[in-house]
Amino acid sequence: MANPCIQVSSTPLFLLLLLFLLSPSQTTSSSRDLVIIRGNSTLQSPDKTYELGFFNPDGKSTNWYVGIWYASFPNRIPVWVANREKPFTTFTPSTTLQYNHTTGKLEIIDPSSPAVNPVVIWQKLPTDSHNVSEYDLTDTGNFVLMSNWVYAWQSFDFPTDTWLPGMKITGERLLISWKSASDPSPGMFSLRLNPWQYNEFELVFNRSIRYWSTGTWTGDSFADVPEMTIPNTFSYYFVHPYTDTASLWYTESKAVATTRQLTRFQLEPHGQLKQYTWTNQSGSWRVFWSQPDNLCEVYGLCGNLGICNGSSLVNPCDCVSGFRPFRRENWDAGDSSGGCVREGGDSCDANDGFMEVGAMSVDGLSTTLLSPVNRSFCESSCLSNCSCVGLVYNERSSFCRNFHGPLLNLRDMSYMSSYKDLLYLRVKKEGVGKNIVVRKPMVWVVGIVGSVVLLVLVGVVIWVVICRRIKKRKRMEEERRLLPALNLKLFTYEELEAATRGFSVKLGSGGFGTVFQGELPDETIVAVKRLDKPNSGEKEFRAEVCTIGNVQHINLMRLRGFCTEKSQRLLVYDYMPNGALSSYICRTGPCLSWEVRFRIAIDTAKGLAYLHEECRECIIHCDIKPENILLDTNYKAKVSDFGLAKLVRHDFSIAELSYRGTNGYVAPEWISGVPVTPKVDVYSYGMTLFELLRGRRNTDAPRFVTGPDGRPRRLGSEGRENYCFPLHAAKRISEGGDVAALVDERLGDAYKIKEAERMALVAVWCIQESEGSRPTMGKVVKMLEGMVEISIPPQPKLLQGLMSSQSYYGSQVDSWSSVSKSDDDGSSDENQQRLSIISW
Numbered sequence: 001m002a003n004p005c006i007q008v009s010s011t012p013l014f015l016l017l018l019l020f021l022l023s024p025s026q027t028t029s030s031s032r033d034l035v036i037i038r039g040n041s042t043l044q045s046p047d048k049t050y051e052l053g054f055f056n057p058d059g060k061s062t063n064w065y066v067g068i069w070y071a072s073f074p075n076r077i078p079v080w081v082a083n084r085e086k087p088f089t090t091f092t093p094s095t096t097l098q099y100n101h102t103t104g105k106l107e108i109i110d111p112s113s114p115a116v117n118p119v120v121i122w123q124k125l126p127t128d129s130h131n132v133s134e135y136d137l138t139d140t141g142n143f144v145l146m147s148n149w150v151y152a153w154q155s156f157d158f159p160t161d162t163w164l165p166g167m168k169i170t171g172e173r174l175l176i177s178w179k180s181a182s183d184p185s186p187g188m189f190s191l192r193l194n195p196w197q198y199n200e201f202e203l204v205f206n207r208s209i210r211y212w213s214t215g216t217w218t219g220d221s222f223a224d225v226p227e228m229t230i231p232n233t234f235s236y237y238f239v240h241p242y243t244d245t246a247s248l249w250y251t252e253s254k255a256v257a258t259t260r261q262l263t264r265f266q267l268e269p270h271g272q273l274k275q276y277t278w279t280n281q282s283g284s285w286r287v288f289w290s291q292p293d294n295l296c297e298v299y300g301l302c303g304n305l306g307i308c309n310g311s312s313l314v315n316p317c318d319c320v321s322g323f324r325p326f327r328r329e330n331w332d333a334g335d336s337s338g339g340c341v342r343e344g345g346d347s348c349d350a351n352d353g354f355m356e357v358g359a360m361s362v363d364g365l366s367t368t369l370l371s372p373v374n375r376s377f378c379e380s381s382c383l384s385n386c387s388c389v390g391l392v393y394n395e396r397s398s399f400c401r402n403f404h405g406p407l408l409n410l411r412d413m414s415y416m417s418s419y420k421d422l423l424y425l426r427v428k429k430e431g432v433g434k435n436i437v438v439r440k441p442m443v444w445v446v447g448i449v450g451s452v453v454l455l456v457l458v459g460v461v462i463w464v465v466i467c468r469r470i471k472k473r474k475r476m477e478e479e480r481r482l483l484p485a486l487n488l489k490l491f492t493y494e495e496l497e498a499a500t501r502g503f504s505v506k507l508g509s510g511g512f513g514t515v516f517q518g519e520l521p522d523e524t525i526v527a528v529k530r531l532d533k534p535n536s537g538e539k540e541f542r543a544e545v546c547t548i549g550n551v552q553h554i555n556l557m558r559l560r561g562f563c564t565e566k567s568q569r570l571l572v573y574d575y576m577p578n579g580a581l582s583s584y585i586c587r588t589g590p591c592l593s594w595e596v597r598f599r600i601a602i603d604t605a606k607g608l609a610y611l612h613e614e615c616r617e618c619i620i621h622c623d624i625k626p627e628n629i630l631l632d633t634n635y636k637a638k639v640s641d642f643g644l645a646k647l648v649r650h651d652f653s654i655a656e657l658s659y660r661g662t663n664g665y666v667a668p669e670w671i672s673g674v675p676v677t678p679k680v681d682v683y684s685y686g687m688t689l690f691e692l693l694r695g696r697r698n699t700d701a702p703r704f705v706t707g708p709d710g711r712p713r714r715l716g717s718e719g720r721e722n723y724c725f726p727l728h729a730a731k732r733i734s735e736g737g738d739v740a741a742l743v744d745e746r747l748g749d750a751y752k753i754k755e756a757e758r759m760a761l762v763a764v765w766c767i768q769e770s771e772g773s774r775p776t777m778g779k780v781v782k783m784l785e786g787m788v789e790i791s792i793p794p795q796p797k798l799l800q801g802l803m804s805s806q807s808y809y810g811s812q813v814d815s816w817s818s819v820s821k822s823d824d825d826g827s828s829d830e831n832q833q834r835l836s837i838i839s840w
Contacts (some may be wrong), residue, residue: 032768033100036135037066039093043137044071049262050079050141054091058182065184066097066108066122068141068155070262074283079141079264080155080163083108083122084184099132099145106145106153140166152405159380160184163265165234169245171195177267180335188300188337189271198246203273203291203298211271211299212292216498217241227275227289229797231670231770234263263288271298271314296411299363303339304406305425311560320357320410321361341408344428348386354379354424362392362423364403372398382426390425451789487551489561489572496563496570500528506579508627511620515577525575526560530568539607545571551615555607557630576638578631585626585691587700591744596635597692597736601759602784603637604629608685611639620676624684627689664698668769679771682780686766690726693759695744698725726796730764734795758784764793 042053051071066082143155177187215223225790262278274290296308302317319340325331326338378400381387500517618656
């Protein structure tokens, strides 16, 4: 019998099937869908910096996400998460990220599901256009969909917790922290544009409570973020401020043409905003800056009834005694936002009592104020309401506050004797005054643990002794090879102890040791420098021996020999009878003549020029300051103290170093995360030149300064504290002012005005924030000697930026008076050796 189905016409059936397949309600992948990644495959940016793919945050969770992270880095650090609010739990080699041309949506699907109805795990409507034909992951980390080579959609429009170069932050686009280090879902903290003024950015808790801001926009930076003005780092662009269309983005600046300074801003799960930069030398990320400085300033960090301890490196939060974390697993993962709960559960009974926590500062979202009342009335008012969880009472003022709801930001104020607000928490009656019992371990357990610890300690001691002997043997062999090449003498400890008469005549202290006067058997007077801590400073000791032992110059200190006996580290130098330049940079010290000062400036510059340009290997001194410029019998200057010196090959003019130097003299690039050059010595030399010209410390403020009308104005105590002579001098010089007002008044007219002008101009050129604008030390010598013409330098913008939040003399005036320079009694602290505005 014939099959009756054969008699049905095939044409209508074919049309029905075709219409079914083309129906827009279907989510089945078709040949027109744009498949981006599938399974473990990834999409990399052209320069291999970024990578797009599927990931699991910690390898333990069952949640999976689509994200972008840094490729070829030790640890996977996500910078963007597509489905942070909608993770999927089933990941297979067939899981696919694709663009559906039919629906115009970016989808995550699992084709391993039944083909008729695959599961759409996540979808996002990126654009109204259905003509997307290309996709790309750019070198900036931006994932884009393109229609006719125009961006139809980009991930930069949907930032998560990370702000990358080129990504715009606007009133509608904000950073939202992860909930925890292993949970990308939105947390409690966000970085947003001020929604009322549109001229600053702020960190807020729970999308509403502000706890830090950048300060207002000044035109090229934010008032409270001076790091933005550091040169050779990053360029910031804030367009349309004060309007609802305002937006901010930044770009990486290349300190060296072939070097890319990778960076990112990340809003951490604990509410701090940090900027990270990648350091090639250490192969790791370093924190360039972070805010708030104190982690405990983050609002609501520890949740309800959580106390913040800023000194903790693991979890800064802890619970009040008698309470426990609300969710232990979240707490251990670093998410403390859930706060704490009572050990025995919530309490609401008229017979409840109160447990005294102590002098605490606390923020309550809902409070009732009662004043003046006695403590009994304060407690009864709380017990009469089940929503009351505790109270604050001040016995001195009879001030009472009842708290209804979460208690946030608990801070211990017991260190302030004047703080009398005591916090009491509501607990069950039997819990009032109850102490927490700690069970003591059994004696036999203590004995076993103690024996194991003792054996381990003995083993460690033996291992340390063996390692020290091996290290000492290697050091002695190295010294035998080193001495003939450096033409130095190896002294014994007994010889130097006898020469210094038991180290009794102290000359001064250096960065890593104390200097004593000594006399060798041939009656030669020497200076013996001893490192203060035995067995420490080995790196600095080797640097000084190898550095200065290899160089010989009339303006560099001569090293005669050294000693490494009995765990001691000693260096033997020529004796400088006139001491350090620092002893002359004060009001009460002896006054150097102008001829001597100008010769010291040139001698120091020649010594540094020799280190930078004439040695076989360029040497960066790293710590130029008056204390390290010594004067011989004829007041000729010699550069000393090479404990921080760094050798740099002439064919490689940069060096990546950790922060070193003395506050007040260090160049800004030390903290910018970019490689430093010999120009850091030029900056320090410029700061020293100001003090040599003036005969006083840069922070030593006069009692009077010149006002806007040319009349003397008296500085108040705050103005004297914030005084910065280099800023004052640079302003005067760049505006063509009289240089005579910058010269040490003790000299009177006994100086050469042309030489003073050259010295002042050179000093301002040396402290330019851009190292490319500073002259080399070789050119500095020619400028001081009058061999090249010196143009008027611009004002250093970084000094102005760092002082922008402080009044510049005008608001620090006590009174007007016509006074002469002789009225300045020099009563300020002559030993002040700080420069607060540059103390990074």
